[in-house]
Structures are given as structure tokens and as C-alpha cells.
Amino acid sequence: xxxxxxxxxxxxxxxxxxxxxxxxxxxxxxxxxxxxxxxxxxxxxxxxxxxxxxxxxxxxxxxxxxxxxxxxxxxxxxxxxxxxxxxxxxxxxxxxxxxxxxxxxxxxxxxxxxxxxxxxxxxxxxxxxxxxxxxxxxxxxxxxxxxxxxxxxxxxxxxxxxxxxxxxxxxxxxxxxxxxxxxxxxxxxxxxxxxxxxxxxxxxxxxxxxxxxxxxxxxxxxxxxxxxxxxxxxxxxxxxxxxxxxxxxxxxxxxxxxxxxxxxxxxxxxxxxxxxxxxxxxxxxxxxxxxxxxxxxxxxxxxxxxxxxxxxxxxxxxxxxxxxxxxxxxxxx
Amino acid sequence: xxxxxxxxxxxxxxxxxxxxxxxxxxxxxxxxxxxxxxxxxxxxxxxxxxxxxxxxxxxxxxxxxxxxxxxxxxxxxxxxxxxxxxxxxxxxxxxxxxxxxxxxxxxxxxxxxxxxxxxxxxxxxxxxxxxxxxxxxxxxxxxxxxxxxxxxxxxxxxxxxxxxxxxxxxxxxxxxxxxxxxxxxxxxxxxxxxxxxxxxxxxxxxxxxxxxxxxxxxxxxxxxxxxxxxxxxxxxxxxxxxxxxxxxxxxxxx
Numbered sequence: 001x002x003x004x005x006x007x008x009x010x011x012x013x014x015x016x017x018x019x020x021x022x023x024x025x026x027x028x029x030x031x032x033x034x035x036x037x038x039x040x041x042x043x044x045x046x047x048x049x050x051x052x053x054x055x056x057x058x059x060x061x062x063x064x065x066x067x068x069x070x071x072x073x074x075x076x077x078x079x080x081x082x083x084x085x086x087x088x089x090x091x092x093x094x095x096x097x098x099x100x101x102x103x104x105x106x107x108x109x110x111x112x113x114x115x116x117x118x119x120x121x122x123x124x125x126x127x128x129x130x131x132x133x134x135x136x137x138x139x140x141x142x143x144x145x146x147x148x149x150x151x152x153x154x155x156x157x158x159x160x161x162x163x164x165x166x167x168x169x170x171x172x173x174x175x176x177x178x179x180x181x182x183x184x185x186x187x188x189x190x191x192x193x194x195x196x197x198x199x200x201x202x203x204x205x206x207x208x209x210x211x212x213x214x215x216x217x218x219x220x221x222x223x224x225x226x227x228x229x230x231x232x233x234x235x236x237x238x239x240x241x242x243x244x245x246x247x248x249x250x251x252x253x254x255x256x257x258x259x260x261x262x263x264x265x266x267x268x269x270x271x272x273x274x275x276x277x278x279x280x281x282x283x284x285x286x287x288x289x290x291x292x293x294x295x296x297x298x299x300x301x302x303x304x305x306x307x308x309x310x311x312x313x314x315x316x317x318x319x320x321x322x323x324x325x326x327x328x329x330x331x332x333x
Numbered sequence: 334x335x336x337x338x339x340x341x342x343x344x345x346x347x348x349x350x351x352x353x354x355x356x357x358x359x360x361x362x363x364x365x366x367x368x369x370x371x372x373x374x375x376x377x378x379x380x381x382x383x384x385x386x387x388x389x390x391x392x393x394x395x396x397x398x399x400x401x402x403x404x405x406x407x408x409x410x411x412x413x414x415x416x417x418x419x420x421x422x423x424x425x426x427x428x429x430x431x432x433x434x435x436x437x438x439x440x441x442x443x444x445x446x447x448x449x450x451x452x453x454x455x456x457x458x459x460x461x462x463x464x465x466x467x468x469x470x471x472x473x474x475x476x477x478x479x480x481x482x483x484x485x486x487x488x489x490x491x492x493x494x495x496x497x498x499x500x501x502x503x504x505x506x507x508x509x510x511x512x513x514x515x516x517x518x519x520x521x522x523x524x525x526x527x528x529x530x531x532x533x534x535x536x537x538x539x540x541x542x543x544x545x546x547x548x549x550x551x552x553x554x555x556x557x558x559x560x561x562x563x564x565x566x567x568x569x570x571x572x573x574x575x576x577x578x579x580x581x582x583x584x585x586x587x
Contacts, residue, residue: 016403021492027522039401114420171587199426228394270389270427271427271429273387273389273390274413274426274427275425275429275437275441276388276410276411276412277387277388277411277412277414277421277423278415278438278441278442278497278501279412279415279416279421279435279441279444279445279448279501280412280437280440280441281412281444282410284444285438288429288437288440289429290433292429292430292432292480293431294431295430295431296431299431319369
């Protein structure tokens with residue numbers, strides 16, 4: 001399996017990550033081509049295999065190929081296996097890149113997987129990713145999306161509970177400014193009993209940024225003892241930012257615990273005043289509030305080094321230091 | 334009285350919220366080294382006075398003025414007031430999940446230092462100061478890594494307010510119902526912290542309902558506020574009289 005994700009020594013320094021995380025292997029995909037490996041990328045963990053290191057897959061769009069790109073990545077976690085994946089996507093120039101990506105994630109019995117997805121592209125880029133997820137008995141999947149920057153970022157997640165006692169934890173943080181659009185569509189299908197799903201998606205929207213959230217939980221007639229929760233919270237920083245949220249529950253079983261909730265709001269004035277009375281200037285206080293709002297999602301990242309790095313990326317972004325990302329890009333993940 | 338040495342001078346202050354007049358003409362003078370207690374029944378305007386002093390928005394000053402160290406206080410933003418040495422201890426301290434107490438107070442301390450032209454404290458200096466000041470209110474280090482006030486009990490929140498005060502070393506501390514919701518031990522700890530921070534140069538205004546805080550923090554003056562103005566000012570003996578007879582005898586004299 002290991003040759004599946006080598007560091008790609010032939011990679012030119014232009015693409016190389018200057019600050020890799022500890023205990024993390026990196027794999028690069030440049031304009032859809034896996035560097036030093038087979039395209040499309042696929043990873044299979046064998047029964048009982050535990051990935052000690054995290055695998056960071058860094059997909060970049062480079063100006064040498066400006067056409068619409070369709071790519072695919074497949075992950076299969078065998079029985080009782082466990083692994084952690086970081087998926088990063090970047091554009092290296094402000095060209096009108098269009099990327100359509102399909103990702104399949106299959107967890108066999110008692111497998112456990114964590115996906116951290118970091119999306120950081122230029123304003124002209126449009127990136128749409130469709131995740132097809134299937135979970136078997138006792139499987140556990142965590143996915144945390146960090147949509148930092150990009151013209152249009154769309155994530156579609158189709159998640160099926162095919163066997164009992166599986167659990168998934170989905171979380172996302174999206175940050176928009178200028179005229180960016182972040183679009184999350186989540187379909188969670190509870191087809192069998194005794195499964196648990198959690199969704200927490202939060203967004204901070206500035207300027208004329210737009211966010212759309214569509215979340216549907218479907219609980220089939222047989223899917224008793226389902227626990228399914230969904231929350232979407234949006235913070236509007238400017239008068240022109242917009243959030244559309246559509247949380248939906250469709251329940252055909254009668255012994256379930258489900259909830260959904262959505263809010264669109266502004267920064268809390270009482271918090272702001274409290275911080276200002278301690279001498280923290282209003283602008284700084286607002287950043288702190290936004291960091292605090294974002295933190296609930298970021299604390300889902302169990303690796304502390306990765307969490308700290310994401311937190312500092314979010315903070316830089318909130319301070320408006322991320323718009324010119326052609327230089328920052330190499331330090332970002 | 335030495336009128337040259339007035340730290341805070343409130344003259345004929347009238348304040349409205351949503352067109353309703355809450356303060357109807359407050360006069361008050363505070364000098365360095367003094368402790369003033371403001372008492373009064375619920376809804377009399379005590380918290381409004383503290384909010385206006387700290388600069389809360391939506392409170393409209395319709396008449397009168399507030400001079401702090403000879404300057405017009407009402408021109409300053411809440412953070413500018415903080416830098417100038419005013420501290421408000423909240424009746425209900427706000428929870429800020431995701432911002433650790435240590436980062437919060439470090440940001441605040443460094444903002445204060447920046448305004449004084451001082452360099453930021455090094456990590457070691459800051460930790461030393463923080464440990465020392467936490468001891469004033471018997472807080473242990475577990476408080477520092479948690480979100481500001483998140484999951485703190487009522488007593489812990491009030492101790493945290495006094496810890497913030499200890500870190501910022503204000504000239505004028507306004508403590509709004511700092512005693513509410515405290516058991517005897519917490520009250521002793523909070524009051525101990527406040528007393529420890531008292532110097533001949535700074536002043537404290539404690540706003541309270543009850544006499545019991547004043548067993549621990551001995552005021553120089555007690556003012557009773559009712560229907561938006563001070564109806565009685567006297568020495569500390571007034572607190573005992575209020576404890577015994579309530580507010581009615583004062584109100585009925587109006």
C-alpha cells in the first residue's frame with residue numbers, strides 16, 4: 001500500500017510544501033495527475049491496517065492546463081482498518097480554473113477514517129466536489145471541511161448508512177468575502193437501524209459573499225433507533241452578505257432522535273461590549289468573536305498540530321490577509 | 334474636600350433607553366482612594382449608571398456630563414475608557430466560547446501596554462504576572478485554558494472578573510452586583526481580591542443590593558439611588574440602617 005503515497009521526489013520545488021506537518025506524508029496531484037503514482041488516485045487499506053501517519057493529498061491547479069478538469073479519488077478502508085486523510089485543493093494562479101471532482105469513500109466493517117478537507121483557491125476558481133460515502137457495520141467516519149477561499153466552492157455529500165451501528169460526524173466551516181459562493185449540499189441516508197449522524201456547518205460571510213446550505217436527513221421506515229442531528233449557523237459580517245439555509249428532515253421511522261436547526265445572525269453586541277470594556281479594540285474584538293464562532297468546527301480536528309494550523313489559517317483569513325494567496329499558498333497547509 | 338482632586342464627576346446626568354428616562358439627574362463625585370457603594374431597589378437605575386460609565390451603546394445621555402480626570406468621558410469609546418483606567422465588572426459576565434481566558438486577558442493587557450507605550454510582555458513575564466494575580470482570587474490554572482467564562486459557575490465568573498481587574502489595574506473600578514449569586518466563601522474570596530487591589534490612588538464604585546458585601550468591602554460613602562437619582566448619600570452607617578429598615582423609609586420621605 002505504501003507505494004500508493006510516496007512523497008514524489010520528482011516534484012519540482014514550485015509545488016513542494018515548505019512546512020509539512022509532523023508525521024504526515026504528502027502526495028501531490030498537479031492538474032489532475034498524481035505525481036509519482038497512478039492516476040486516478042486510489043487508496044485501499046487492507047484488513048486491520050492502521051495508517052500511523054496522516055496522508056495529505058495536495059491537489060493544485062497550475063496555469064499549464066486551464067481547461068475544465070474532471071478528477072476522481074477513491075478510498076476504501078478495509079475491515080477494522082483506520083486512517084487519516086487531509087485533502088487540500090489550491091490554485092496557483094488567478095485563472096478561471098474549473099474543477100469537478102468525484103470522491104468515493106467506503107468504510108468496511110469497523111473501519112475508522114478521518115477526512116480533513118481544506119479548500120483554498122483563487123476568486124476565479126470554481127471547484128465542485130461530490131462525495132459518495134458508504135458505511136458498513138460499526139464504521140466511524142469523521143469529515144471536517146474547511147472552505148477558506150474560492151470563487152465558487154460546492155460540496156455535495158451523499159452518505160449512506162448501509163449497515164447497523166455506524167456513525168458519522170460531518171462538520172464544515174466556510175468563509176466568504178468579495179463575491180464568493182460556498183455551497184454545501186448534504187444528503188444523509190439512514191437506511192438501517194442503530195446509526196448515528198451529526199452535522200455541524202458554520203459560515204462567516206463578509207462583503208457580498210453568499211452561502212447556501214442544503215441538508216437533508218432521510219430516515220427509512222426500518223431505521224429505528226437512529227440518531228441524526230443537523231445544525232447550520234451563519235454569521236453575517238456585512239449588510240450585503242447572504243445566507244440561504246434549508247435544513248430538512250424526512251423521517252419514516254417512529255423511534256428515532258433527530259433534530260435540525262439553522263440560524264443566520266450577526267455578531268453578539270454584548271460579547272463585543274464585554275471585550276471592549278477590557279480594552280480590546282472593537283476591530284480586534286470582532287476577530288476574536290469570529291474565531292470563537294469558528295472554533296466549534298475546528299475543535300473537531302483531533303490532531304492538535306493540524307488544528308492549530310487551521311486555526312491560524314482561519315485567523316489570517318479573517319484579518320483579510322488571505323485574499324492574495326499566491327504567496328501564502330505554500331505555507332497554508 | 335479637595336475639589337482639585339476629583340477623579341470622576343457626574344453632573345445632572347439624565348439617560349434614556351428607548352425613549353424611556355432611566356437616570357433622571359445623577360450627581361456624584363469620586364476621589365482617588367475612595368470606595369463608594371451605590372445601593373437601591375431593583376430597577377432604580379444602578380446598572381444603567383454602570384453601563385453608561387463604561388460606554389455601552391444605546392444609552393442616550395440627554396442631559397448632564399461626566400468628567401473623568403477632568404476630561405469628557407462620554408466622548409470616549411469603551412476601549413478608550415478601559416485604557417484610561419476605567420474597569421466595569423459585569424453583573425452577568427459574558428461567555429466567549431473558543432477564546433481562552435489566557436488569550437483574552439493577554440490581548441487585553443497588551444492593548445493596555447501598547448497605549449502606554451510599553452512593549453508587550455514576554456510569555457514568561459505574562460505567566461508570572463498572571464499566576465500572581467490569579468492567586469488574589471484563589472483561581473487555579475485550569476481557568477486559564479478554558480473559554481472565557483465558559484462552564485464557569487456563578488462564583489467563578491465573578492472571581493474571573495476580579496482577576497481581569499487585577500491584571501488591568503484600573504484607576505476606577507465599577508463593580509456591578511459583583512456579590513449577586515455568591516455563596517459566603519466566594520463572596521469572601523471576591524471581596525478579598527477587591528480589597529487587595531485597593532490603593533490610595535485608585536477608587537472603587539460597588540453597586541449592590543445587599544448590605545452583606547459591605548461587611549467585607551468597607552465603603553467611605555453610600556448612595557441610595559431611586560427612580561434614577563441619588564436620594565440619599567451618607568457614610569457607611571447607612572448600610573446598616575438599610576439592612577434593618579429596607580428602602581421604604583427613604584423612599585417614603587420623597
